[in-house]
Amino acid sequence: MAVSSNAFPIFFKHLESRLNTRILDIGPVCGDNITLLARKVRQLYICDIFARIPKPVNPAPPSGRIWRHLDYEPDTFDGILIWNLLDRLDSDVVSNAGNHCRRILKPGGLVVAYALGEKELNAAVHAFVLSDSRKVSLRSQPHLDLALHTRTTRRLVEILAPLKLEQSSLFRNGLRELLFKKDVA
Numbered sequence: 001m002a003v004s005s006n007a008f009p010i011f012f013k014h015l016e017s018r019l020n021t022r023i024l025d026i027g028p029v030c031g032d033n034i035t036l037l038a039r040k041v042r043q044l045y046i047c048d049i050f051a052r053i054p055k056p057v058n059p060a061p062p063s064g065r066i067w068r069h070l071d072y073e074p075d076t077f078d079g080i081l082i083w084n085l086l087d088r089l090d091s092d093v094v095s096n097a098g099n100h101c102r103r104i105l106k107p108g109g110l111v112v113a114y115a116l117g118e119k120e121l122n123a124a125v126h127a128f129v130l131s132d133s134r135k136v137s138l139r140s141q142p143h144l145d146l147a148l149h150t151r152t153t154r155r156l157v158e159i160l161a162p163l164k165l166e167q168s169s170l171f172r173n174g175l176r177e178l179l180f181k182k183d184v185a
Contacts, residue, residue, distance in 0.1 A: 023043075114178075
């Protein structure tokens with residue numbers, strides 16, 4: 001079932017207002033998203049953090065080690081997309097997400113974050129698929145066996161607190177969509 005995003009029309013309008021746009025898509029990798037986004041931005045960066053998260057059978061890496069994959073220069077991106085990642089990282093690791101996003105986001109840049117809601121509780125990992133500039137649906141990723149750490153919307157906002165919450169949506173199927181902005185100065 002697809003939902004009509006409230007954040008993506010704002011996100012894409014924001015990108016249109018900027019020159020030489022760069023966005024970072026933080027996995028899981030989805031070919032449909034890459035195709036759509038590549039038509040809308042000058043430079044698209046993909047970092048499949050999901051492929052780098054330790055599996056339950058492996059020992060966890062030291063706290064924060066996962067973020068070394070986002071070692072971009074400060075103020076690099078006009079936008080960042082975070083798909084289901086905040087529900088998949090341990091508490092000590094996820095707590096650094098906001099600081100890392102703020103560092104690599106340009107002033108005025110936007111972050112769109114998706115998370116599973118209370119109605120969507122299940123252990124399966126999903127890719128969030130953009131079918132156009134507004135419709136978002138779920139696609140199961142059974143090859144990814146990762147722990148689920150369901151967090152309240154309030155906790156997700158706290159995690160990304162170095163950024164300002166612009167909009168929050170809860171859809172009937174339980175999906176949560178959050179739009180954040182980095183202050184201009």
